[in-house]
Amino acid sequence: MSLASYAARRAALGLMQVLAVVTLVFFLVEALPGDAAVALAGDSPDPARIAQIRAAMGLDRPAPERFAEWLTGLPRLDFGESLVSGRPVSEFLTAGIGPTIVLAVLTLVLLVPISVLVGVLAALREGSLLDRALTSVSVALHSIPEFALAVVLIAVFGVRLGWLPPTAVGADVLAEPAVLVLPLVVLLARPICSISRLVRAGMVDALESDYVRHARRLGIAETRVRFGHALPNALSPAVQQVARTTDWLLGGVIVVEAVFVIPGLGTVLVDAVAARDLPVVQGLAVVFAVTTVAVNLVADLVGFRLAPRTEVVA
Amino acid sequence: MSLNRRGFLGLTSGLAVVTLAGCGSGATPASSAPRTGGRLRAAFAGGGAKEVLDPHLANLFVEAARSKAMFDKLADLGGDVSPQPRLAEKWEPNADLTRWRITLRKAVFHDGRPVRAQDVLSSYARILDPNRAFRAKSSLALIDLPNSRAVDDRTVEFALKRPFAEFPNALAAFGAYIVPEGAEDFTKPVGSGAFSFVSFEPGRSVLLKRNPEYWEGAPLLDELEFVIANEESARTNALLGGQVEYAHDLTPTTARSHASGDRMTIHRAPNSAVQAFAMKVDRAPFDNRDLREALFLLADRPQLVESVLAGSGQVGNDLFGKGYQHYADLPQRERDLDKAKFLIRKAGAEGLVVKLDTSTAAAGMVEAATVFADQVKGSGLTIEVVQGNKDSYWADTLKNGSLSSFRSGAMPIETHVAQRLLSGSGTNVTKWARPEFDALYEKAVSTSDQSARTQAYQEMQRVLHAEGGYLMWGFADWIVGAKPNVGGISTAPANTLDWARFDKVWLG
Numbered sequence: 001m002s003l004a005s006y007a008a009r010r011a012a013l014g015l016m017q018v019l020a021v022v023t024l025v026f027f028l029v030e031a032l033p034g035d036a037a038v039a040l041a042g043d044s045p046d047p048a049r050i051a052q053i054r055a056a057m058g059l060d061r062p063a064p065e066r067f068a069e070w071l072t073g074l075p076r077l078d079f080g081e082s083l084v085s086g087r088p089v090s091e092f093l094t095a096g097i098g099p100t101i102v103l104a105v106l107t108l109v110l111l112v113p114i115s116v117l118v119g120v121l122a123a124l125r126e127g128s129l130l131d132r133a134l135t136s137v138s139v140a141l142h143s144i145p146e147f148a149l150a151v152v153l154i155a156v157f158g159v160r161l162g163w164l165p166p167t168a169v170g171a172d173v174l175a176e177p178a179v180l181v182l183p184l185v186v187l188l189a190r191p192i193c194s195i196s197r198l199v200r201a202g203m204v205d206a207l208e209s210d211y212v213r214h215a216r217r218l219g220i221a222e223t224r225v226r227f228g229h230a231l232p233n234a235l236s237p238a239v240q241q242v243a244r245t246t247d248w249l250l251g252g253v254i255v256v257e258a259v260f261v262i263p264g265l266g267t268v269l270v271d272a273v274a275a276r277d278l279p280v281v282q283g284l285a286v287v288f289a290v291t292t293v294a295v296n297l298v299a300d301l302v303g304f305r306l307a308p309r310t311e312v313v314a
Numbered sequence: 315m316s317l318n319r320r321g322f323l324g325l326t327s328g329l330a331v332v333t334l335a336g337c338g339s340g341a342t343p344a345s346s347a348p349r350t351g352g353r354l355r356a357a358f359a360g361g362g363a364k365e366v367l368d369p370h371l372a373n374l375f376v377e378a379a380r381s382k383a384m385f386d387k388l389a390d391l392g393g394d395v396s397p398q399p400r401l402a403e404k405w406e407p408n409a410d411l412t413r414w415r416i417t418l419r420k421a422v423f424h425d426g427r428p429v430r431a432q433d434v435l436s437s438y439a440r441i442l443d444p445n446r447a448f449r450a451k452s453s454l455a456l457i458d459l460p461n462s463r464a465v466d467d468r469t470v471e472f473a474l475k476r477p478f479a480e481f482p483n484a485l486a487a488f489g490a491y492i493v494p495e496g497a498e499d500f501t502k503p504v505g506s507g508a509f510s511f512v513s514f515e516p517g518r519s520v521l522l523k524r525n526p527e528y529w530e531g532a533p534l535l536d537e538l539e540f541v542i543a544n545e546e547s548a549r550t551n552a553l554l555g556g557q558v559e560y561a562h563d564l565t566p567t568t569a570r571s572h573a574s575g576d577r578m579t580i581h582r583a584p585n586s587a588v589q590a591f592a593m594k595v596d597r598a599p600f601d602n603r604d605l606r607e608a609l610f611l612l613a614d615r616p617q618l619v620e621s622v623l624a625g626s627g628q629v630g631n632d633l634f635g636k637g638y639q640h641y642a643d644l645p646q647r648e649r650d651l652d653k654a655k656f657l658i659r660k661a662g663a664e665g666l667v668v669k670l671d672t673s674t675a676a677a678g679m680v681e682a683a684t685v686f687a688d689q690v691k692g693s694g695l696t697i698e699v700v701q702g703n704k705d706s707y708w709a710d711t712l713k714n715g716s717l718s719s720f721r722s723g724a725m726p727i728e729t730h731v732a733q734r735l736l737s738g739s740g741t742n743v744t745k746w747a748r749p750e751f752d753a754l755y756e757k758a759v760s761t762s763d764q765s766a767r768t769q770a771y772q773e774m775q776r777v778l779h780a781e782g783g784y785l786m787w788g789f790a791d792w793i794v795g796a797k798p799n800v801g802g803i804s805t806a807p808a809n810t811l812d813w814a815r816f817d818k819v820w821l822g
Contacts, residue, residue, distance in 0.1 A: 034706025040373065043675070043722070044449070044733070045709035046740025052447035085366050087516070092362075095516065151547075159554045166555035167548050169357055170519045170541030261543040261552070263362070263517045271362030271517070274705055 007301060014293035018286065022074075025285040026067050029278055035059055036083040036276040057083045070282060079286070080279035089283040092268050096252065097287070099173050100264035103256075104249035106180065107187045112242065115192045119199025119238070120231065126204055138193035150186045150259045157182060169261040183260045187253060191245045195238050202234030209233075236306045243299030250291045348802060352821035353537035356560040357549040360542030362517040368500040369491035370441055370448045375563065378488070379814035380520055380540055384424075385491035385505035388416060388434065389482045390811035395724050396639035397482035398811065401429060401492055401506065405485075411477035411762055416485075418468040421529040423494050424510040431464035436495040452740065453487035453729070477760040479767060480728045487729075488809070508533045508817035518542055533817035534802070553578050553795050559821065560803075561795040562814065565677065566624030569793045578795045582626060585637045585724070586792035586808035589622070589630070589682060591670070591785040592711070592720040596745035599663055600716055603781045605695075608657035610785055611650040614689050619788045622682045626793060630786040633775050635727040637807075640768065642775035654693050664694040671700050672719035675707035678790070679719040686787075712743050720784065724807040731755055731774065735782075744783025751777060 037053040038045065054060050070080050079089035118138070122131045158166025165171070168179035206212060207230050215225045252266025265284060272280035358376035365374070369381035388402040399405070403419045421429040439459055441448045461473035474481065484490070494504055503511050508530070509522035520540040526532045541558060543549045549561040550568050554577050561578075569580045593600035593609065600606050615629035628636065635641050658664060672683040680701060687697040697717075702710055711718035720743060722730070733739055736755060737747040751774060758770035778784070792808040799822040804812035812818075 032705075033703045034709060038706045038709040041709065042373065043708045044741055045712050046452065046733075047712075048740055049447055049452065050709065052451075056445065056447050084361075085516070091516075154551050159551055162555065165557055166551040167543060167557060169543045169548065169552040169557050170355060170539065171557075258545050259548060261545070261548045263542070267517070267544070268362055275361065276705065 003301065003304065006304075007297065010297050010300070014290075014297060017293055018289040021289040022071075022282060022285050023067075026070075026278065026282060027063075029273070029276065029281050030063050032273075032276065034276060036278065039274065039276045040084060059083070066278075070279060074286070079283035082280050083277050084275050089279050092272070092280050093265075093283050093287055096263065096265040096268035096284075098264075099257075099262050100250060100252045100266070102173055103180065103183060103187065103253075103262065103264065104246065106184055107191070107249055108242070108246060110184065111188055111191050111195065111245065114188075115195035116199050116235070116238070118192065118196040119234075120203055120226075122196070122200040123203030123207065123234075124226070131200075134196070138196060141189050142193035144189065146186050146190070146253065147255045147259060149189055150182070150256060153182050153185060154259070167259075167261040173262065179260075183256050183262060186256055186260075187249065191241075195241050195245070198238040198241050199234060202237050203230060206230035206234045232306045236303045239299050239303045239306065243295050247292050247295045250295070251288050348534055348820045349822065350534045350820070351536050353539060354535050354560060354800070354816060354819060354821060355539045355541055355558040356562060356816070357541050357543045357552050357558040358562045359544045359546075359549075360517055362542075365516050365542075366500070367503045367511075367514055367520070369493065369503070369505070370437075370450065370489050372489050372491075373449065375808075375814065376540055376542065378809075379562070379816075380522075381489070381491055382507065382811075382814065383509040383522055383538060383816055384503055384507040384511060385493065386421070386429075386507055387486055387490050387492065388418075389485035391486050391724070391726065391809065392811060393806045394637065394639045395635065395726050395807065395810060397480075397486045397726070399482075400811070401434075402485065405482060407479075407481065407762065409762070411479050411481075411760060412474050414472045414474065414481050415465070416470045416472065418470070419529055420468070421506045422527055423506050424504045424525060425494075427494060428467070429492060429506050430467045430495075431470040432467075433495045434470050434492055435459070435462060435464060437492045438490075440493070441490065448489060450487040450490040452733075453484045454490060456481075456484065479759050479762060480726070483726045483729055486726075488725075509538050512537075528817065530817070534820040535816060538816050550578075550795065553797070556797075559797045559800050560819075564793045564795050566626035566791075566793065568795070569626055570624050572795065576798065579798045579800070581794045581796060581803045581805055583792035583794070583805040583807055583813060584628065585635075585789045586813075587676075587724075587790040588634055588636075588720075588722050588786050589618075589627070589678065589788040589790055590720040590722075591683075591686065591787070592718050592743045593783040593785065594716045594743070594745045595783045596747070597716055599661075599666060599668060600783065602661045602663070604657040604661040605663055606781060606783065606785075608654040608661070608663075608693070608695070609690075610647055611654040611657070612690050612693055612695075613686060613785055613787050614649045615647075615787045617689070618682060618685055621685055622678045623788060623790050626791040628789050630788045632779050632782065632784060632786045634722070634730045634784070634786060635724075636789050638724070638727055640727045640771040642772045642779070644776065644779050647779075649689075651693060658694040665696075666694075667696045667698055668717055669700050669715060670697050670717045670719070671702055671711050671715045673702045673704045673707040675704040676719075676721040679721065682787070683719050708741075712741060718743070721790075724809040727771065727775075728759065735774075735778070746778075746783050 036057055037050045037059055040053055041050050073080055081088055118134055122134045125131050154166045157164045164181050165179045171179045173180055212225055212230050215229050252264040254266035257264050257266040269284050360376050361374050369385045372378050372381045386401045389397040390400050392398040401419055403417045406415045438454055441450050441454055456475050456478055458473040458475050463471055465471050508525055508528045510525045512521040512523050514520045522538045524533050524536055543552055546565055552558045553561040572578050573580050593606055595601055610632060619627045619629055631646050670683050672679050674680055683699045687699050690697045733741050735746045736752050754770050754774050758767045761767055796803055801822055802819040806812035
């Protein structure tokens with residue numbers, strides 16, 4: 001199968017998946033107790049007022065009708081309006097995507113070179129003190145959940161020592177990059193460990209493989225054997241993990257956003273679900289589904305390119 | 315070095331020592347004389363998608379604080395939660411309390427237009443629009459708008475649908491702000507408040523600047539910035555890290571650990587939020603008066619205040635509005651296990667298991683429910699705590715169950731009664747519906763005789779104290795943290811005029 005027809009088939013499948021996700025999310029949120037009117041009325045749940053809010057929001061119409069209406073706007077990229085504030089959903093998405101993408105891109109830019117370097121170093125010195133040290137540190141670091149690491153880093157570097165801003169409250173992340181240092185460290189900690197472990201394992205396997213032995217017998221320079229032949233093969237399992245990490249990052253890492261006050265997609269999602277603001281939740285579901293499908297597609301294509309012998313199954 | 319679990323625990327405990335060492339160096343002297351200038355950054359919890367600048371839609375604390383900075387109401391609540399004139403210079407009812415003549419203060423909107431009687435009428439007309447659902451609507455619903463009129467530019471005459479002595483309470487209702495006539499677009503709001511609008515990024519920040527023309531005198535601060543941090547720990551960290559000067563709504567635990575530190579000053583506003591359990595009197599088992607009294611007697615209030623509120627509060631006496639205008643100072647109820655046991659036996663309720671609905675919709679409710687369930691042990695009654703969904707909690711407990719956690723912010727006692735304790739009240743969670751009680755309320759609000767009114771309020775509260783459905787065990791302080799150099803922070807109860815008010819605040 002050619003790369004192009006494979007990509008086309010995967011994209012069509014992806015479209016179906018996005019539609020399925022969006023439909024599922026709509027009815028799941030509908031199934032949650034309470035609706036936007038109840039959530040907005042909060043601690044003054046006068047039934048007469050809730051009925052008025054419901055009517056003002058158009059929630060008195062049947063759910064399938066509202067869903068169909070929302071769906072017809074989708075091909076035009078019209079995500080509808082927030083029930084609570086009346087502002088277009090696209091405004092929420094664009095506001096939240098900014099900080100999330102900045103964090104995701106910076107994390108990936110640091111993550112890929114560092115974890116490949118660490119993995120390759122450990123593999124080349126397999127069994128050495130360096131290898132064992134890197135292994136111990138990464139396994140230990142990987143076992144610390146994000147929130148715990150974040151709390152410790154904030155307390156030490158943000159509050160006690162005052163070296164770095166403890167939160168990004170009210171800050172424009174691009175104008176004050178210092179606010180991103182601690183969140184980046186927290187976001188990097190676990191993926192660096194998992195990906196460098198995969199690179200190390202892949203590299204160890206590759207270096208012991210028949211084709212590497214054959215390349216060496218042919219007298220090809222060791223550097224070229226390692227980085228031209230072994231490394232690309234070693235990377236292909238790691239690519240899948242990078243894809244999962246990218247997907248995780250683009251979904252807005254809720255814990256990190258909450259602790260560091262970064263108003264990204266995760267925060268938008270939490271607020272929207274608490275307010276039962278269905279159009280906003282729906283818009284986010286589209287964004288998350290599309291990124292998941294796209295990221296995985298790209299990962300498969302990259303994997304295909306790195307190790308063309310691998311069978312791809314649509 | 316390999317970082318194992320023990321190493322990590324060691325690191326965190328070392329950290330606890332570090333944090334503790336940060337406290338305890340004694341409080342610095344409060345900031346000195348008021349001075350002008352500077353930008354104060356205030357961290358509040360926000361609502362992201364929910365946030366709006368339309369003051370009539372205000373719902374969250376941050377929206378209330380921002381509305382208050384940019385707009386005025388005709389009246390607002392003072393420290394004793396009684397109405398104080400604001401944009402209204404004075405109010406004069408006619409003899410039967412059905413027509414109220416209100417004289418407006420000389421004030422101007424931020425765009426230079428004067429505040430006129432017509433602006434007041436159109437603001438109220440907007441709130442009362444039958445196709446919309448603004449929060450102040452129910453409070454203003456007794457205004458007969460078609461028969462109200464602007465006498466001249468600075469005089470409004472309101473016609474009411476029935477006699478109402480407490481009409482100024484309605485003028486002070488949550489969200490009853492005066493906006494310029496015809497205002498519908500609030501992307502760049504124009505009000506008459508102490509600060510005027512500069513910029514807004516939903517879910518992140520709002521920047522305001524001093525209004526030098528403010529009728530009550532220009533604020534001391536040059537600029538006021540509201541920033542959003544939903545997590546309490548993030549607000550605390552931002553304050554400790556010097557990113558904000560004011561952090562709203564902190565927990566009693568934070569207050570306790572930083573009370574003696576020099577990095578933040580804790581400001582407590584007593585009597586801000588009543589903490590209670592609501593029993594529904596229209597259904598089993600709490601349709602039995604003896605059982606309600608037994609529950610009153612089982613609550614160990616000092617213990618609840620100490621454990622749930624970490625000491626940041628006072629005990630309650632099953633009546634709303636401690637320290638507010640018209641509050642009835644009845645003898646404090648104490649725990650009496652023997653009498654409670656006797657009453658439970660008398661009600662034939664021995665061995666009964668009652669579900670107590672609670673949720674995390676308000677801080678401390680689940681903890682209070684758990685502690686109370688423990689206090690009831692050994693009385694013959696068993697309380698089973700059931701945690702429900704926080705987002706729909708208030709609507710759920712209004713309809714369902716027989717016993718639930720309850721909390722409420724400050725409001726005049728009259729408003730509390732009108733909204734929650736009359737046969738026709740919209741949020742009558744205890745299902746207290748008694749014609750003779752309704753009549754007492756009618757008497758209180760339709761007489762212009764001050765002493766007759768006071769007497770009626772006292773009588774209502776005596777009945778509620780003896781056999782009502784609310785077990786009000788405590789009043790939580792509202793806790794705010796600020797940099798030690800911030801002066802002029804009021805400790806009036808939450809929801810009143812001076813709470814979260816920044817025009818009297820200065821940076822030292």
